[in-house]
Structures are given as structure tokens and as C-alpha cells.
Amino acid sequence: MSAVPKDAAAIILLRQNTDPHNPEVFWVKRSDQLAFLGGFHAFPGGQIDATDAEADVRNSADAATAAMISGAARELFEELGVLVVQGGDAMTKGQRASLLDDLESGRMSWPALLKHYELYLDANDFTFVGRWVTPPFNARRFDTWFFLVNCPPKQEPYLTAGELQAGEWITASDAYERWMRDQVVAVPPTLHALRTLANGVSPDLVDRFLSLNHAHGEIARRITFRPNYICFPVRTPTRPPATHTCCYLIHTTQEIIVVDPGSPYEDEQQALADCIDDMIAEGRRVREIIITHLHPDHVGGVNALKAHLAGNVPVAAHRETAAALNDVHVDRFIGDGDVIVLEGEPPVRLVALHTPGHARGHLCFHDPDRGALLTGDNIVGVGSVLIDPPQGNMRDYLNSLERMRALPNLSVLFGGHGPAVAAPYRKIDEYISHRLERERNILEAVREGATDPKQIVAKVYTDVSPKAYSMAERAVLAHLEKLRDDGAVITDNDGLWLPG
Ligand SMILES: [Zn+2]
Numbered sequence: 001m002s003a004v005p006k007d008a009a010a011i012i013l014l015r016q017n018t019d020p021h022n023p024e025v026f027w028v029k030r031s032d033q034l035a036f037l038g039g040f041h042a043f044p045g046g047q048i049d050a051t052d053a054e055a056d057v058r059n060s061a062d063a064a065t066a067a068m069i070s071g072a073a074r075e076l077f078e079e080l081g082v083l084v085v086q087g088g089d090a091m092t093k094g095q096r097a098s099l100l101d102d103l104e105s106g107r108m109s110w111p112a113l114l115k116h117y118e119l120y121l122d123a124n125d126f127t128f129v130g131r132w133v134t135p136p137f138n139a140r141r142f143d144t145w146f147f148l149v150n151c152p153p154k155q156e157p158y159l160t161a162g163e164l165q166a167g168e169w170i171t172a173s174d175a176y177e178r179w180m181r182d183q184v185v186a187v188p189p190t191l192h193a194l195r196t197l198a199n200g201v202s203p204d205l206v207d208r209f210l211s212l213n214h215a216h217g218e219i220a221r222r223i224t225f226r227p228n229y230i231c232f233p234v235r236t237p238t239r240p241p242a243t244h245t246c247c248y249l250i251h252t253t254q255e256i257i258v259v260d261p262g263s264p265y266e267d268e269q270q271a272l273a274d275c276i277d278d279m280i281a282e283g284r285r286v287r288e289i290i291i292t293h294l295h296p297d298h299v300g301g302v303n304a305l306k307a308h309l310a311g312n313v314p315v316a317a318h319r320e321t322a323a324a325l326n327d328v329h330v331d332r333f334i335g336d337g338d339v340i341v342l343e344g345e346p347p348v349r350l351v352a353l354h355t356p357g358h359a360r361g362h363l364c365f366h367d368p369d370r371g372a373l374l375t376g377d378n379i380v381g382v383g384s385v386l387i388d389p390p391q392g393n394m395r396d397y398l399n400s401l402e403r404m405r406a407l408p409n410l411s412v413l414f415g416g417h418g419p420a421v422a423a424p425y426r427k428i429d430e431y432i433s434h435r436l437e438r439e440r441n442i443l444e445a446v447r448e449g450a451t452d453p454k455q456i457v458a459k460v461y462t463d464v465s466p467k468a469y470s471m472a473e474r475a476v477l478a479h480l481e482k483l484r485d486d487g488a489v490i491t492d493n494d495g496l497w498l499p500g
Helices: 050-054 062-079 093-104 110-116 172-180 188-198 205-209 266-281 302-308 318-323 393-403 424-447 455-460 466-486
Strands: 006-014 022-030 045-047 128-135 142-150 164-171 223-226 230-237 244-251 255-259 287-288 315-317 339-342 348-354 363-367 372-378 412-415 489-491 495-500
Touching: 006 062, 006 188, 006 372, 022 062, 022 172, 022 188, 045 062, 050 062, 050 110, 050 393, 062 093, 062 110, 062 142, 062 164, 093 110, 093 230, 110 363, 128 188, 128 205, 142 205, 172 188, 188 205, 188 223, 244 287, 244 348, 255 266, 255 339, 266 287, 266 302, 266 412, 302 339, 302 489, 339 424, 348 393, 372 393, 393 424, 412 424, 424 455, 424 466, 424 495, 455 466, 466 489
Parallel strands: 006 142, 255 287, 287 315, 372 412
Antiparallel strands: 006 022, 006 045, 022 164, 128 142, 223 230, 230 244, 244 255, 339 348, 348 363, 363 372, 489 495
16 A cells, blocks of 8 residues: 655745746755655755644635645745745844744744744745645655745745755756756656746746646656656555555667566556657667566566567566576576667666675666666665575675675666665665664674574564564574674574574
8 A cells, every 4th residue: 555645845936036037946955864855956845734724824715725835834944944924024034043943943833933923924925836746656755735936035045954955046947957967866846847947937837837737646657866767666566665666767869778667467567558658659669678686576567568569679687587587588688797888869878787685686787977776676765675585695685785885976776666866875875784783683682592583583673563574584584694604603403593
């Protein structure tokens, strides 16, 4: 079951006296540490609070819109110190800072604060420009209302302590250009806003914002976190909290490589086929279907897609993956270091990395020109990675993580599940330190007398729900096997694990 989207609001702040042909917006870089879209470029915003609805909002069409406006205004104030209210014209910067302190410290709620200082919100200051829903492939989902707001005179946004690590005024066209040059990672509503504003502020601006169905809550299937890489999440019978597998369509003007069309469900296979057909209609051909590894949630739609493409497209995978698959025929083997160069523009070059650990034949693909790494199930954007022997091997997995960590200039990871990761090294470090911590705890548990995975799980996996114990036992076994190879533990004749 996918998570239910929570109400959220975001503000696209326009600079005063901005050039209508090339307006300036204030965009922010979200902190690398945030669980939701950490490291992404976006607009200030966040989840609606229950009390937001109590604020005094005038001229609003309805109560729901008023609550969203109130939440958007609060988030803008909290994140950038900009207060878009009526009745506060005479307020100084220092007074606004003191109000912010009242709010942040919890001394006053947002509605109480407005009331206390005799301020109110005017819906006419907030132009609704769309409502976007996070696709269900993410465990955290939001139904976000976007508002266009002119930055009030004499106010200058600044980063308050917290969720953002950078922010700046930038012309919409420069911002979009930076995305096109692979310098930022962003979600579809951000890109749509930048593209729309880059075409100028004109009387039909709002219509242009609302011209997409996705701006009215329809889920976007094609997600372009970065150019040339379409993430197309397909529903699969995968491991919760993941509900979808990310199929990637890496493309140039002439070619498409399809990675992991994993869904066994006909409706999802059809949706993917439709998307690929559209890309073919634009003049491309599908060069190859690539499988990162053997798991059913990554190969479930390979045969259907191959049939849809009239069987002309080869399937490629690592030799070990090919050997383990019964139902899918692999036409071409990919080995470590193999380079795939797509024809067409712009040039796309992928270097295959054999990165076993999650599965023996696991492949990652490195795009050194873009700092992108397709990580398959070695690193994922949602949920955790299971190392399940004998396909799973903890020592191999740690070596593979170290190898990925050593790649230079990574700026984005595209994982097999969940959204892209925009803080790659931080994420890889987290993965490595998490595994090493588990290993230390498991070794300690063995030294304290635990002799089998069940006992070890009970001691070590206190942060995991009992429902996940059987999975955890598999992971413990993988750790124990590594520790045995390291000489830190041994098994006796009865198969019990003992300190080495
Ligand atoms: Zn897998």
C-alpha cells in the first residue's frame, strides 16, 4: 500500500521589479540531511500544520485554500524570514526576527502570532499555480499546492537555521539552464515552474502554469530528476516500504536504453510501453534492455517489453545474472568496465561496474560526464537493501559500496527504488557506517553468548519491527559469514556461531 499524501504548500517567490521577460525567483537547496528530497533544488515550503487553518485569511475562495495559503506563508516565514502579511508595512527587520523567534520557539502558534500583532493574510497576495502529488514510489508523499508570491518591498530572503543549505535569487532561465547542464537535481513541479517562468511573466502566466494535468494532482509518470534520465516507477511486488521499482529510460535524440522494466502487472507494462512508444515516435530506437540484477521486481516486465518491441531488442545483463534467470533470455553479457556509448545528442557514455553484494551479478552504471550513478539495488531512495545469502554477500557488498564511494564527482544516484539521491557521498557513507555498526553489534552479541541469527536479531535489531525479523535473520547470516571470513567468529560442528 502506498503512503497517503499529506497536505503541503510551497511558494515561488518572485523578486520585486523583476524583468517580466526573464523574472528572478528565489530557489533553495534543501539540506543534504533531509529524508525527503535532501540536496534537491526546490522552492521553500513544507507540510501544513493543523493550526494553519485558524489563521485570518481574507478574500479567499474557500476554507481549504485559506488553510493552504496560511501554511505556505508560515513556511516562507520560517525558512526565509519573509513575511507576506497585511498590516505589517511599518514592521522593521528586527521586529520580524522577533516574531520569527516567537514562532520557532513555540511561544505562539502562527494564527495566534498574526492575531497578536494585528496582522492578516490576503489571498490576493498568493496566486495559485498548481497542485502536484508526489508519485507513490516514495514512502513520503505530499499533495503540494504552489503559490506565486511577489517578495514584499524592503524584505530580503535569508536562510533561517534549519532545513535549507543554500538559497539565491536567480533568473528562471539561468536556473533552468543549470538543470540542463546537470548541475542540480529537481522534481517535476520545480522544473515546470522554472520553464514556465523562463518564458516570461505575461497575462497568461497562470494558464501556462496550469496547462499540465500534473498541475491538477494527476500523478506524473515520467520523472526527470536530471536530463537524459527518465525515471519511470512501475508498481511491483517488491519489499515494503517500497511499492515500485524504478525503471530508467536513458536516452539521447536517437537511442533509448531501458533499465529494469520490473513490473509483472499488465497495466504497468502498458504504461511503460506507451511512454517508450512516445519516445520512439520522436525519432528514437530502443537499443537494449538492461537488467541490473536477477530479482523478480527488476526483471518482471522484460519479456513483455521485448514482445511489445517485436522481439528486436536485445536483453543485456551480467553473466551471473543470465545464468540464474530461467524465464528471461539474456542476449548479451555485460562485464565490469564495459562501456556503452549511446548514439545521438547529447553524448551519453555509461561504464558498467560489476558490484556484487546484494546479488552476485549486480551491475551499476556510471555516467562519468554527468556525475550520475545508476545504483540498482545497491543503494535505494526508499527502504533498505537486503543482503540475503547465498546471492547476498556482505563482504562483496561493502567492497562494492567502497568502490562506488571512490568514484569522482558524483552528483546524483539513481536507485532501484524511490527518488534520486542528490547527496551521493553522504548516502554511501551512511550505508557503510550503518553496516559496520551492525557488524560491531553482531560480533558483540556473539561474544556475549548469542549463537544463532535468531538470538542475535533479538539482541541487535531492537529498532526493527518483529514482522521484519525473518529478513533481519538473513542479514545477520550475511554479517556472520563475513565475520567468519575475517576470522572474528567460527561455527562449531552443530552450526552454532561462536567467537573466533
Ligand atoms: Zn534486488
